[in-house]
Amino acid sequence: MPVEEIAGSLLGGIGRFIAWMFVDLLFHTIILGTGYMVLSVLAPNKERSENACAAAGLITWALIALTVFGIYRATLA
Incomplete structure (x- = not known):
């Protein structure tokens, strides 16, 4: 039905917009x-x-994640 297609595309567009805003x-x-x-x-x-x-930001956050993971693994033993 046309109503389902319109609603589906409208909700998909709204979802993409919200995801774009969050990622941005x-x-x-x-x-x-x-x-x-x-x-x-x-x-x-x-x-x-x-x-x-x-x-620089990506490298910094990757180093933070690796450090936290290393500390987590070290405290398991």
């Missing part, structure tokens, strides 16, 4: 913010690009 908010606030802070400490006089902030 997560990426811009957590990853880019962390990368900006790390780069401002390591290289205070240089201009920071969005790509450099993203890379």
Whole structure:
């Protein structure tokens, strides 16, 4: 029926929009913010690009995750 197709596409669009907002908010606030802070400490006089902030933020969060996992594994023994 046409009503089901319209409702399905409308709900799918709303779901995609909410997911996009969540991912965008997560990426811009957590990853880019962390990368900006790390780069401002390591290289205070240089201009920071969005790509450099993203890379630094992802590396920082990966190191945090590995450290937490290592501590967790060390306390199991």
